[in-house]
Amino acid sequence: MSPLNSGSSDQSVELVSLVQRLTRLSKPQKVVISCNPSLEGVVGAVGLTYLSHANPAHVRLVRESFCQPSLGEHVLCGPDPSDDSVVALAKRVLTGLEKKVGTREITRRIVLACASDAHTMPEIVHRYIRLAFSYGVGALEDIADPTVAEFNALARQVETEREHTRQFVRFSRMSDGSFMSVFQPNANVVPLTCNYFVKRMSTERFFIVDPAHHIVSFYAPEMKTFGTIQLDDASLEELLSRTDLATDEKYVQAMWRRFYEGVGLEGRGPAERGYDLRAHWMPKRVWQGLPELTASTNAEAARSQGVPIRYQGRENRKDVHHIEQKQTFCKELTSGL
Amino acid sequence: MDTLDKLAILADAAKFDAACTSSGVDRDPQAGKVGMASAAGCCHSFTPDGRCITLLKVLLSNACCYDCAYCVNRSSAQTKRATFTPQELAELTVDFYKRNYIEGLFLSSGVIGSPDHTTELMIECLSYLRNELLFNGYVHAKVIPGTDPDLIDAIGRLADRLSVNLELPSSTSLTKLCPHKNAETVTKPMSFIHRLRVSEERQLLEAKNASKGIVKSAGKSKGIVIPTQKQIIKEGLALRSNCLKNTFMRSSRVSSGKRSFSPAGQSTQIIIGASPESDNQILHLSQALYQQFELKRVFFSAYIPVIEDHRLPELDTPVPLRREHRLYQADWLMRYYAFSPDELVSPEAPWLDLEIDPKLGWALAHLNQFPVEIMDAPLEILLRVPGIGPTGARRIIAARRRSRLTFDDLKRLGIQLKRSHHFLTCCGVRDASAPLDQELIKQRVIADAKASSYNKTRRRIESSQLRLF
Numbered sequence: 001m002s003p004l005n006s007g008s009s010d011q012s013v014e015l016v017s018l019v020q021r022l023t024r025l026s027k028p029q030k031v032v033i034s035c036n037p038s039l040e041g042v043v044g045a046v047g048l049t050y051l052s053h054a055n056p057a058h059v060r061l062v063r064e065s066f067c068q069p070s071l072g073e074h075v076l077c078g079p080d081p082s083d084d085s086v087v088a089l090a091k092r093v094l095t096g097l098e099k100k101v102g103t104r105e106i107t108r109r110i111v112l113a114c115a116s117d118a119h120t121m122p123e124i125v126h127r128y129i130r131l132a133f134s135y136g137v138g139a140l141e142d143i144a145d146p147t148v149a150e151f152n153a154l155a156r157q158v159e160t161e162r163e164h165t166r167q168f169v170r171f172s173r174m175s176d177g178s179f180m181s182v183f184q185p186n187a188n189v190v191p192l193t194c195n196y197f198v199k200r201m202s203t204e205r206f207f208i209v210d211p212a213h214h215i216v217s218f219y220a221p222e223m224k225t226f227g228t229i230q231l232d233d234a235s236l237e238e239l240l241s242r243t244d245l246a247t248d249e250k251y252v253q254a255m256w257r258r259f260y261e262g263v264g265l266e267g268r269g270p271a272e273r274g275y276d277l278r279a280h281w282m283p284k285r286v287w288q289g290l291p292e293l294t295a296s297t298n299a300e301a302a303r304s305q306g307v308p309i310r311y312q313g314r315e316n317r318k319d320v321h322h323i324e325q326k327q328t329f330c331k332e333l334t335s336g337l
Numbered sequence: 338m339d340t341l342d343k344l345a346i347l348a349d350a351a352k353f354d355a356a357c358t359s360s361g362v363d364r365d366p367q368a369g370k371v372g373m374a375s376a377a378g379c380c381h382s383f384t385p386d387g388r389c390i391t392l393l394k395v396l397l398s399n400a401c402c403y404d405c406a407y408c409v410n411r412s413s414a415q416t417k418r419a420t421f422t423p424q425e426l427a428e429l430t431v432d433f434y435k436r437n438y439i440e441g442l443f444l445s446s447g448v449i450g451s452p453d454h455t456t457e458l459m460i461e462c463l464s465y466l467r468n469e470l471l472f473n474g475y476v477h478a479k480v481i482p483g484t485d486p487d488l489i490d491a492i493g494r495l496a497d498r499l500s501v502n503l504e505l506p507s508s509t510s511l512t513k514l515c516p517h518k519n520a521e522t523v524t525k526p527m528s529f530i531h532r533l534r535v536s537e538e539r540q541l542l543e544a545k546n547a548s549k550g551i552v553k554s555a556g557k558s559k560g561i562v563i564p565t566q567k568q569i570i571k572e573g574l575a576l577r578s579n580c581l582k583n584t585f586m587r588s589s590r591v592s593s594g595k596r597s598f599s600p601a602g603q604s605t606q607i608i609i610g611a612s613p614e615s616d617n618q619i620l621h622l623s624q625a626l627y628q629q630f631e632l633k634r635v636f637f638s639a640y641i642p643v644i645e646d647h648r649l650p651e652l653d654t655p656v657p658l659r660r661e662h663r664l665y666q667a668d669w670l671m672r673y674y675a676f677s678p679d680e681l682v683s684p685e686a687p688w689l690d691l692e693i694d695p696k697l698g699w700a701l702a703h704l705n706q707f708p709v710e711i712m713d714a715p716l717e718i719l720l721r722v723p724g725i726g727p728t729g730a731r732r733i734i735a736a737r738r739r740s741r742l743t744f745d746d747l748k749r750l751g752i753q754l755k756r757s758h759h760f761l762t763c764c765g766v767r768d769a770s771a772p773l774d775q776e777l778i779k780q781r782v783i784a785d786a787k788a789s790s791y792n793k794t795r796r797r798i799e800s801s802q803l804r805l806f
Contacts, residue, residue: 109576112576138739140574141574141735141738141739142736142739142740143573143574143732143735143736143739143750144736144739144740144742144746144749144750145739145740146749149749149750152576155576156576156577159576159577163379166379167379167380167381167382168381168382169437170436170437170438171435171436171437172436173435173436179435179436181437197437199365199366199373200366200371200372200373200434200437200474201371201372201435202366202368202370203369203370203371204435251341252432252433252436254341255340255341255344255429255432255433256433256436256438258341258344258345258348259344259348259393259395259433260382260384260390261345262344262345262348262349262352263348263349263351263352263384263388263390263394264352264384264385264386265352265353265384265386265388265641266641266643266656267641267655267656267658268386268387268388268639268656268658269385269386270385271794272656272658272794272795272798273386273387273658273791273794273795274789274790274791274792274793274794274795275790275791276387277383277386277387278383278384278385278386278387280387281380281383281387281389282382282383290382292382292438299341302341303339303341307339307340307341310424310425310428311339311340311341311425311428311429312339312340313338313339313340313343313422313425
């Protein structure tokens with residue numbers, strides 16, 4: 001018996017039509033469903049295969065940007081993740097799974113796996129959900145099973161990318177006092193990691209732009225939680241072209257670079273080790289966003305913009321912040337005249 | 338001198354301190370405060386030599402009045418001196434933290450006049466950081482031998498982790514190279530920190546028991562602690578392993594978040610290669626420190642010859658990188674694999690083999706204990722197999738409850754078959770490509786280890802220069 005019943009009244013016309021088409025197509029031939037690579041898109045597509053009672057051996061899920069049907073396969077556009085009834089369907093699938101498996105851990109892992117950029121992701125998630133509905137808690141415990149192992153590897157890769165995000169996101173203070181970061185992870189993990197930065201910087205306004213996935217996650221102290229929005233090309237371009245750094249930002253970056261240069265030890269580099277340990281721990285694809293490795297953060301250029309009062313080496317500067325705020329205010333006033 | 342110039346001097350002066358971890362304490366964010374701390378820590382960058390940068394590791398001052406022979410900041414050295422003002426360093430920490438450069442501050446210092454005066458300055462810096470700038474992130478503070486216990490108590494309430502550097506592995510070497518220090522002044526603060534932590538743990542446990550109506554004294558368990566089957570399986574099924582839960586050392590029975598004094602415990606550092614102590618002596622010393630003072634970590638720092646002194650290795654002596662590496666591996670084997678120091682290096686053969694790792698060395702010396710059957714070996718035995726680590730062993734135990742494991746399954750579980758296949762059977766079957774003859778196994782395994790790029794490079798460098806020790 002299918003874990004989901006078809007014909008529910010909360011289904012949109014589009015979803016009902018998709019169910020009917022898949023029912024019709026999947027009986028005589030094989031079908032490829034090209035889905036949006038989001039949680040709702042992929043899990044909704046899995047729900048669709050259940051609603052249409054499609055033979056699992058006849059259905060394959062692929063990313064919409066990587067749809068390459070084999071001979072004899074019919075392509076079906078997957079459900080639209082912005083459709084409320086698709087979101088509700090995805091929710092039903094996950095709730096049903098949690099009930100079957102008996103723990104929310106399964107949902108956590110599916111959320112992680114769906115954030116992967118791997119082109120095989122939709123089908124791996126599809127196979128895993130089907131296995132979990134028939135195997136129950138075995139889907140979490142039989143870690144040597146090939147389907148489970150492949151799914152876990154995907155979720156683990158996303159977890160690693162979340163860790164890279166926590167490690168290598170770098171913020172710059174902008175002229176309006178907010179903190180901005182541009183970070184390009186290998187999976188759609190910025191929304192899955194943003195809460196970590198909320199905990200670190202709950203007193204600050206900040207935003208992280210991910211150009212690879214066209215999203216920005218943002219937070220301000222007056223917000224209860226962070227927000228994430230999808231960006232169109234123009235908005236993304238506008239954000240990426242911002243150069244209005246706070247006046248002391250270059251100096252702080254230069255200090256960080258100087259610190260970085262100072263802590264390296266001689267006699268332990270790649271030439272003395274036989275391999276590059278730094279590149280092993282810090283993937284080269286993230287290097288370009290790190291001020292410690294960027295040539296533009298050199299000391300003399302930073303000093304030419306002025307040394308912030310708090311870093312001029314004076315004693316008893318408890319009032320430094322007030323002075324600096326006053327100076328910024330005066331500068332803003334005069335620039336407006 | 339502005340902060341940028343001071344930072345160049347004081348970061349350079351602190352770089353020889355190996356400890357740079359931000360782990361061991363979980364602290365939630367608090368309203369209005371900046372930052373939090375997580376027990377797993379986070380590495381934010383890596384130096385060109387591959388070491389992790391997680392904290393702003395600097396000295397408050399390198400104007401040191403001590404004259405330790407091995408130290409670049411010793412009073413007789415001709416070097417540029419600088420001192421941060423406490424506020425300046427605190428501001429720098431928060432600025433770096435908000436940009437996600439670091440997890441917090443690692444504060445150490447040369448001895449400015451006296452240990453007490455230096456510690457007072459460090460306390461002033463940390464007070465400003467915690468109370469004025471409301472910094473809630475991680476702080477590691479160095480305790481200078483000879484500091485008054487009241488000041489240690491005060492700094493321990495501002496910092497997450499304290500460390501007292503042992504520096505040299507024997508009192509003889511300490512006396513010879515550090516005329517202002519002796520074994521007693523170094524171990525006394527360690528003992529004091531341990532006593533305070535134990536007493537706080539007891540108070541917290543008694544309060545917890547009292548609130549539950551339990552009448553029981555908070556006793557202390559000793560030696561290694563074998564995890565229960567339930568714990569092993571839980572860890573084995575986790576998507577990512579929790580390194581802290583894989584250790585065999587006794588873990589604290591109160592959560593770090595509840596402690597007010599040095600919640601992340603204490604650590605120490607030993608310099609390797611500046612004095613003649615053997616690996617056996619060093620590992621025994623480490624084990625004694627773990628057991629006696631419940632240290633979280635013992636760090637090893639390979640001596641880099643930058644100072645000309647008749648008591649030290651000559652300037653062209655290569656950095657004993659492989660020795661440091663092997664000692665770390667041995668240290669890991671003691672904490673995560675329940676090895677004892679004498680199993681790794683005996684008083685008769687007191688040096689670790691530089692070509693092969695200590696676990697492989699042990700396995701080759703005990704080939705009669707292999708192969709291990711994957712389906713029924715307990716955790717302690719699985720951990721002795723080269724190529725199976727704490728995570729892999731737990732995964733095997735979790736997976737074998739559901740299916741009969743094959744070598745293909747082990748590969749899927751992330752086990753390094755290239756290293757482990759000689760030493761295993763799966764349901765009584767050996768890997769077809771592994772030789773049966775013990776001598777052949779030895780030859781192949783040693784040849785593989787020696788052929789690694791790391792070993793080849795180090796062998797070339799080390800053989801071209803003379804070693805003093």
